[in-house]
Amino acid sequence: MDVREYIEANAADFFADLKEWLSIPSISGNPAHAVDVRRSAAWLSGHLRETGFPTVEVWETPGLPAVFAEWPAADPGAPTVLVYGHHDVQPIEPIEEWVTDPFAPIEDGDRLIGRGSSDDKGQVLFHSLGLRAGIAASAATAPPVTIKMLVEGEEESGSPNLPDLLRAHADRLACDVIVVSDTTMWLADVPSMCTGMRGLTEAELALYGPDTDLHSGSFGGAVPNPLHAMASLLAGLHDTDGRVTLPGFYDGVVPLSDEERRLFAKLPFDEGEWLATAGNSRAPHGERGFTTLERVWARPTAEVNGMWGGHTGPGGKTIVPSEAHAKVSFRLVAGQDPAEVQRSFRAYVEANTPPGIRAEVALPSGGFRACFSPIDSAGVRAARRAMERAFGTDVLFTREGGSGPEADLSEILDAPLVFVAVGLDSDRIHAPNEKVEMPLLLKGAEAAAYMWDEFATALR
């Protein structure tokens, strides 16, 4: 029985298991559901034991628990792979927009509808099906690589305890590569792998002028107006080419390779459709010399998220306002240090605040780095071969514009990332009526089965 036959023969059981798991409302963001997140961890533990993992543990945190499992390779010299995913799910609000019960998963043709079906329970579970298929097809009793799984319970709440958990268990989590199955492919018939996610850092800027709002008849034109200073500071963040002007901002940025740009360009992309998804934006806009996909995936940004000051109510009020405020955030790419960007922003503000205005820069948190998975790494090449065997077609590459805890995983465990996932952008994750394409979950299982063999050879 080959991998594909095994998966077909076991598909019904696989989806029955998945529906059972999806019925547990493991919403990490709602304290009332903490007990359900614990039930979810217990369910997964049982499932992984049944799958054959000799070691399965629930790891407590100050918040909600993660599940760890390990299945050593028969060959002690084989490489080690860590699979990362999460068993918590997003809240279900607005509830009235769900056409089915979010925690009573039902099939609708090829689709399985339910909260967590794509993000991320379905994508965690295809690994156990793939693992069993690979073992069955090879008539072995253990996988060709040591497989570890870490399935956390707080990803949808920002993974607040993950870094500490990773550090505390760094020895047991040691691995040669980290497989993340929590992203999407380009389209059902255009399989792809993610090669990076942008990081983020934020700042809040306050500018203070006169102690009180002044009458512009008496004072206008002779005292500094903090709204003018704010407009100039924010306008000055970009040059006419759409590049960020902060000194050193692009230092160390890992450039897009020609090969990755070439492969991005092969993705079928309709800019008009994309603009429609972008709130019916009327035109693309951004850094000169890059395509829309390159801009959102692989280029760093400065974005003003909010701005306010002076009279904002109805009617006119001819004042020189006392204060101006703005919230700014920076999307980062590989090679950028969030703390360095914050320092550069602070220095920029200090250097460009006019006399008579006092500036305060608040830096709410350190932010997080981008994560990056180069397409020419051994792990990505091996995983891509496995994906191509499963899908029977070329596998392209994408990135994601925002990110979760992946950079922490890679940094703390000092291992490269490989993104293998079969979700779609149309899966409505984080939204009502989340679904997953069931045939794609089976393709994911198949790719996983091949991947262990590919890794056994490529990473040795």
Added chain:
Amino acid sequence: MDVREYIEANAADFFADLKEWLSIPSISGNPAHAVDVRRSAAWLSGHLRETGFPTVEVWETPGLPAVFAEWPAADPGAPTVLVYGHHDVQPIEPIEEWVTDPFAPIEDGDRLIGRGSSDDKGQVLFHSLGLRAGIAASAATAPPVTIKMLVEGEEESGSPNLPDLLRAHADRLACDVIVVSDTTMWLADVPSMCTGMRGLTEAELALYGPDTDLHSGSFGGAVPNPLHAMASLLAGLHDTDGRVTLPGFYDGVVPLSDEERRLFAKLPFDEGEWLATAGNSRAPHGERGFTTLERVWARPTAEVNGMWGGHTGPGGKTIVPSEAHAKVSFRLVAGQDPAEVQRSFRAYVEANTPPGIRAEVALPSGGFRACFSPIDSAGVRAARRAMERAFGTDVLFTREGGSGPEADLSEILDAPLVFVAVGLDSDRIHAPNEKVEMPLLLKGAEAAAYMWDEFATALR
């Protein structure tokens, strides 16, 4: 009995009359006080009749009434002077900050404390005392010029019915010069005359990007951000010399004469003290090449009064916002057309809004022109001589940064303005504990008495 002796002899009666008038709470901005504004008009009518005006009329408007009076010169070839003032007063809020009853005027040394004592009842009334003093001193039975008075009842409410009133009675208000007594002098011992007031026009700008706020991870860097566009548009309103960049903005601006700048510079001015009154502003700021006083009095401005958009609440929210808004106003000087400035702003926005952003410019009202009283005009020179005779010292010149209905007066009646007033910036007009310096009101009466003679000669 000369003018000064007459005034001294009648000072007590004058202040008794003024206190009676000040006791009437003629707050035009509060409909509950409409009856008091009418009582105030009736009181003034009676007073002007007692003064000797053969014609005294209450002129109704769709709002609150004005008082008109006329006393023809004996010589039918004598020039005609129209005195403008107002008999309504500002509201008294915050009431708790008044140390006396605002409508029970009391004397405190040289000061008379009460709402309207300086703005504008005290300054209207010194004209009747001056007129009687002049007639008594010359042993005449009529003034040397035809004197008309127009004392409106809605100035503190924006004079909404004044233009129509002026147009309806243009024949009866016809005059060679308009004397406005509703401003201030530089200091009690530095008498001065106002030579202009800035006009105003306003605009509201809305910029629309995506239909909804977008997640900056997914879209940031590839769609236009309306806050970026807003910052650029507002920052671009000024060049590095602090000049307004709107095309044609300075076309036709009447420049400050060297003589007026020389006289401004003679005013004792402590920039540190001025900054303290400007909400403790930390530095002056404005158009290069002009002093602080020139900037607030005689130079046009563009001022951002309010600005808002995106996330303005606590914490961060990494969005590309859907909208950005700003309120902008322009202070204008002689030679600028408010409608033209609005058109130029609209054209500037249209020319500088980036692709993908939709701009809407709302123009709430036409605004109003600056008023201007050139220092070398016959009327100003005559009034200045009268002031110098009364004060026994040089009279300097000031301007005001904001204005009331004066430009309408001059335009509709087609007569030049002359500002003769004895209020002080320290009089706390529009604020709690408004006061007037009683000796200055008597100086105002004396200047008025001399002024009729000066006008009779100079304007013939």
